[in-house]
Amino acid sequence: MPVIASVPAIDELIAAGSPVAIGVSGGKDSQAAALATVAHLDRIGHAGPRLLIHSDLGIVEWSDSHPMCDKLADHIGIDLVVVRRKAGGLMERWESRWESSRVRYETLSTVTLVPCWSTPDMRFCTSEMKTHIIVAELHRRFKGQTVINVTGIRRQESRKRAMATVATRQKDGRMWDWRPIIDWTVDEVFAEIDRHGLHPHPAYRGFGMSRVSCRFCIMSNLADIAAAAAQPEAHDLYRRMVGLESTSSFGFQGARWLGDIAPHLLDAGALQRFADGKIKALHRIAAEARIAPGMLYVKGWPTRMLTDAEADILAETRSRITNLFGFSSACLDRASIHHRYSELLAEHERRAA
Structure with missing residues (x-):
């Protein structure tokens, strides 16, 4: 040994x-x-x-x-x-x-x-x-x-x-x-x-997988994901996970989408929602690309007030994404965004004190 x-x-x-x-x-x-x-x-x-x-x-x-x-x-x-x-x-x-x-x-x-x-x-x-x-x-x-x-x-x-x-x-x-x-x-x-x-777990010698953790693991390679999708016991989970990909517009492994692995497991409605989700992802990424790093929060809090130009960019971005996903978002104009940043900065200062 x-x-x-x-x-x-x-x-x-x-x-x-x-x-x-x-x-x-x-x-x-x-x-x-x-x-x-x-x-x-x-x-x-x-x-x-x-x-x-x-x-x-x-x-x-x-x-x-x-x-x-x-x-x-x-x-x-x-x-x-x-x-x-x-x-x-x-x-x-x-x-x-x-x-x-x-x-x-x-x-x-x-x-x-x-x-x-x-x-x-x-x-x-x-x-x-x-x-x-x-x-x-x-x-x-x-x-x-x-x-x-x-x-x-x-x-x-x-x-x-x-x-x-x-x-x-x-x-x-x-x-x-x-x-x-x-x-x-x-x-x-x-x-x-x-x-x-x-x-050992049957997934190794029976399913042909190199690693066993969750049925679909964020660390799995393409071959393991495909092998997992081939197992009948994983099909309901697969559909549920692809549904979340479609709703959220985020692929399970970033650039790799579960929905592309075994599309034959999805019905027509699920396939259309998945295609729509991938299109949403492209629009979301394009919209958020205009947001500069200094506009982002750090550990959940803004670090400074935005300029008027930055607030306008954020307002336009939020409006586009809100319409894209059907959200009920507040703070969709310059004034309300400035107010929200000011509110959060004050709250952060109070907590720090």
């Missing part, structure tokens, strides 16, 4: 019997990390509590993902804890983000429309839907204890993850993130699963 990566701080916590929580998603890396970590803990005599923890993202999850976590827990012989976002799954989060963007645009609480989808640089799908919820549950479950949080992150996966460390202490000091298989190759991951007589 490949080497388990560790650091003295993790070794000391294990020796002291600290709780170990292993995050599992149903994918190959978390599956291998769980198998290897538990075997390692057994070898060195860890006597503290252990558990697997899975954050359920709702309808974006593959049907086999939760059962894979159950089978893994049964094989290892430790409990599986499942947590969920109370306000709904990831699809609901994307939809509510678009609704929030619309409302904020109408009230000039944002200068440009905000994309509804998570992105590689803004992965709230991971931070909000997984990390925050899992950390909160572990703090609640192991009050007053320092918890070791195991993840299956590997350096081979991406350029960003290539810079990851073996272990990181979280800011509150009550939890360590440990990446024991960080230097493993993908072949070693599959070999570890096979060695235990288990099967």
Whole structure:
């Protein structure tokens, strides 16, 4: 078996019997990390509590993902804890983000429309839907204890993850993130699963996908998205996601639109709405191109008053986008825009004070 990566701080916590929580998603890396970590803990005599923890993202999850976590827990012989976002799954989060963007645009609480989808640089799908919820549950479950949080992150996966460390202490000091298989190759991951007589998620060897997370993931390549769209269980989600692309005018992966992947899954009405959504995107981008960086908000607040010329540009842009989307927007002329900027600047100053 490949080497388990560790650091003295993790070794000391294990020796002291600290709780170990292993995050599992149903994918190959978390599956291998769980198998290897538990075997390692057994070898060195860890006597503290252990558990697997899975954050359920709702309808974006593959049907086999939760059962894979159950089978893994049964094989290892430790409990599986499942947590969920109370306000709904990831699809609901994307939809509510678009609704929030619309409302904020109408009230000039944002200068440009905000994309509804998570992105590689803004992965709230991971931070909000997984990390925050899992950390909160572990703090609640192991009050007053320092918890070791195991993840299956590997350096081979991406350029960003290539810079990851073996272990990181979280800011509150009550939890360590440990990446024991960080230097493993993908072949070693599959070999570890096979060695235990288990099967990896069927999406790998059955669907032909290179990575498994959500059915449609912002990080997926074109081949994986096409493979996902070919699975009947993903068709309802596909249509719902294309519907949000059409309504919002934002492609799921920026320049790559889900609606272009499997248009045969859409009826005539959905196809027309999708085509209209892509045209809206072109008009939106052209309209917002006139907005200079200094006119934008920083962390939700304007940085200065606009000139009359800038206010006129913003008024014209907002009018065009409001008509394009059928919004009920305020602040569509110079005077009301100046008033709104003044109002927000004063509110920001009050809060800062």
